[in-house]
Amino acid sequence: MKRYYQIILMFFVITPLMAGCLTVRFVEPYDAVLDEGLTSLQGNTAAFVARMGAVQSKPEGQFNSVEVQEFYARNEAIIAGFVERAKILDTDKSCLPANFVGDGIKKLADNTAELLTDLNMPYGDVEGVAKTIQSFGDGSDEISVGNCTVVILKVVQANYSIMKTLHKKKGKLSPVFGQIVGGIVGDSIRIAIKNELTKKNR
């Protein structure tokens, strides 16, 4: 009799578990539209920066040219769309608690000392650079609000905006300067693509 009740109990415990909870999900689903959009943005941005370097002395390479203005307007709108899309896909979760960015970055700085030594930094002082990175964590940052995908896309948005600001300030993007600023924006987009691929390959 005891065995009979054990079987019944097991059935009523396990069946709901199997029926309702066979797969759990802690991160929102993969978004093919976002993945393809980011990949396209990555290519367009790299091509734009390369072109700006090539035509820096010409009218079309100046910040005020129609081509440049249209490029920024178009891509800023696309990126804003990405951010809104990511917000809609997962409205409940937050990614980084208030002190997480500061603590995370400080840990990052402590652990990169060896790596920075190997790279022969122009500042000549690894400790100085580590302190610079540590200062990144000071203060709260609106960019850190939202689910992780939203945070990542807001970084793409913010860095695109800074690239535009720098382009306006300098009037043009020289090959060297363009490589630096375009490279950093490229890193931002790469992180966003990697984030989508993580979800795709789960």
Added chain:
Amino acid sequence: MSVNLQALDTGKLFTSMFSAAEGAAKSGWVDIKSSVRIELKAVATRIREIGKAVKTGEADASDAKLLMKMVKNNVIAALAMVTNIVLVTAEKIVNAALKAIKQVVNTAIGFPIM
């Protein structure tokens, strides 16, 4: 109905779950380590480039400040990305363990519950 209750022993269930979870955790950890390494290297490389640009006069102090702000933003993005990798790894671990339970239970009960 013939049920193999011995197969539903909690110790055996746990062993099966743990083995499946361990496999999922190992592959996830490889991805986490690789991603963190790539992003740390990118941050360090960009900082070096900014330093060189200041040295050569390609960038002035206010340019460098804005460029460093961009690098800081990328550190935040990298932290968020790694957070998602960790969460997806946790999903895989839990789901691998649940899948292991399913197999053991279906075999023990003698017919597929799911």
